[in-house]
Amino acid sequence: MKEPIFDIQTTNAIILAAPGREHPLEVRLTAPVTSTELPLILFAHGFGSSAYGYDPLVNYWAARGFVVIQPTFLDSKTLLGIPDASHHDAINAYLANPTSSFIWRQRVTDVKLVLDQLDAIEKATTGIEGRFDRNQVFAAGHSFGSHTVGLLLGSRVNGLDGALGENLRDERIKAGVLLSAGGRGGDALSEFAKKHFTYLDQTFDELLTPTFVAAGDNDHSPLTVLGPEWFTEAYYLSPGADALLTLTDGEHMLGGITGYGAQETTDENPERVGLVQKMSYAYFRSKLHPEDTFWRDAIKALSEDSDKLGKIEEK
Numbered sequence: 045m046k047e048p049i050f051d052i053q054t055t056n057a058i059i060l061a062a063p064g065r066e067h068p069l070e071v072r073l074t075a076p077v078t079s080t081e082l083p084l085i086l087f088a089h090g091f092g093s094s095a096y097g098y099d100p101l102v103n104y105w106a107a108r109g110f111v112v113i114q115p116t117f118l119d120s121k122t123l124l125g126i127p128d129a130s131h132h133d134a135i136n137a138y139l140a141n142p143t144s145s146f147i148w149r150q151r152v153t154d155v156k157l158v159l160d161q162l163d164a165i166e167k168a169t170t171g172i173e174g175r176f177d178r179n180q181v182f183a184a185g186h187s188f189g190s191h192t193v194g195l196l197l198g199s200r201v202n203g204l205d206g207a208l209g210e211n212l213r214d215e216r217i218k219a220g221v222l223l224s225a226g227g228r229g230g231d232a233l234s235e236f237a238k239k240h241f242t243y244l245d246q247t248f249d250e251l252l253t254p255t256f257v258a259a260g261d262n263d264h265s266p267l268t269v270l271g272p273e274w275f276t277e278a279y280y281l282s283p284g285a286d287a288l289l290t291l292t293d294g295e296h297m298l299g300g301i302t303g304y305g306a307q308e309t310t311d312e313n314p315e316r317v318g319l320v321q322k323m324s325y326a327y328f329r330s331k332l333h334p335e336d337t338f339w340r341d342a343i344k345a346l347s348e349d350s351d352k353l354g355k356i357e358e359k
Contacts, residue, residue: 047338050076052106055169056096060161062154066143067123069154071095073169074102075111083180083332084162086155086217087114088189090224090302092134094120097303098186104321110328111176113165115158117151118143119188131308139240148201148243151192152212155183159216182328183220186301190225191243194278197222198251201243202229211250219254219331221324222285224263224296227270227277237267251282256327258320260294260311279357289323291316291354319346319353 054074062069072095076082085105089097095114102112121127124137138144158165159181166173185193195201197220201209229245237244244267259275268274279288291298299316300309323342330339343356 048079048109050078050107050109052103053077053171055172058165058168060157060164062157065150065154066118069157070116071158071165072114073111073165073172074106074114075169075172075175076106076109077171079109080175081177081180082109082111082175083177083182083328085110085112085328086158086181086183086193087112088151088155088183088185088192089114089117089120090185090187090189091119091138092121092124092129092131093302094122098301099303100317101184101301101321101324105325105328108325108329110182111172113158115154117154117192118147119151145242148188148191151188152195155192155196156214159214180332181216181218182331183217184223184324185221185225186223186298187225187296190222190278191246193220194222194225194246194248194251196220197253197255198284199246199248199278199282200250202245202247204242208247213250213253217253219256219328221256221258221327222278223258223298223301223320223324224260224275225257225278226265226267227274228281232268232270232274232277234267234269241267248278248282248285251278252284254331255279255282255285256287256289256324257285258289258291258298258324260291260296260298262293262311263296265296286359287327288357289320289354290357291319292352294354315351315353323356 060069095116183193195212198213257279263272279285295311297309299313326339326342
């Protein structure tokens with residue numbers, strides 16, 4: 045099947061009902077200008093970002109036939125009141141915020157609220173009403189956002205007493221993409237992570253939803269005593285994850301997926317971003333059209349790539 049390319053439209057600042065939430069739940073929608081029966085991708089941003097980030101991914105997916113909906117979560121620097129803060133200062137502000145201990149849980153609630161209010165989103169967006177395919181819903185997330193999406197796919201957070209936490213899986217989501225996703229908890233976590241981010245004590249035994257994982261082989265994090273392999277564990281430790289893209293020399297931002305010219309990118313590489321775009325799209329497309337050869341063709345092209353940008357593993 046030929047790869048479709050569409051003109052896209054974006055609608056900003058759609059406000060959804062979220063009783064009791066500290067700030068209004070705002071989402072951005074990006075979609076093809078034409079076509080119907082459009083599948084959905086719910087995208088969860090990383091720590092400190094907002095609905096207005098990740099254009100390299102969002103625009104790529106939308107131009108190829110997906111509606112992409114992005115919520116702004118409560119850890120956004122825009123809501124913490126420090127939009128221009130460094131990542132380090134933003135972390136400190138986040139930890140000082142008394143709501144930080146449950147924001148991970150509110151993120152999951154926010155995504156479910158988005159799914160519950162697709163009618164309201166359609167009505168708030170010119171030209172989109174009646175064009176969603178409600179039966180083809182996917183999710184993707186980066187960093188903290190991949191933790192959010194992982195829970196929606198079936199991963200679980202252990203309680204402070206060691207007991208397995210609530211199952212937050214949402215069966216409306218048919219497949220997922222986890223980008224720079226943290227790995228298991230317990231002895232894999234650093235003392236810093238154990239003290240400040242208890243929700244990272246997670247397990248993947250019940251992540252049953254088909255999932256694509258992408259990780260950089262040079263992603264070193266203060267949250268774990270392991271090396272970059274920590275970011276591959278969602279693939280190796282879950283029964284649902286069926287594909288792993290490991291990016292050569294990739295760091296946490298995977299070449300710059302968070303935005304064009306984003307300052308937080310330490311491994312800026314347009315080709316690396318292009319590979320994440322292509323493989324994530326090919327994976328979603330394979331779930332829509334299992335008979336299509338696009339996924340297999342993308343894997344073949346990567347294996348023949350003379351630049352060795354990365355490698356794919358499959359179960």
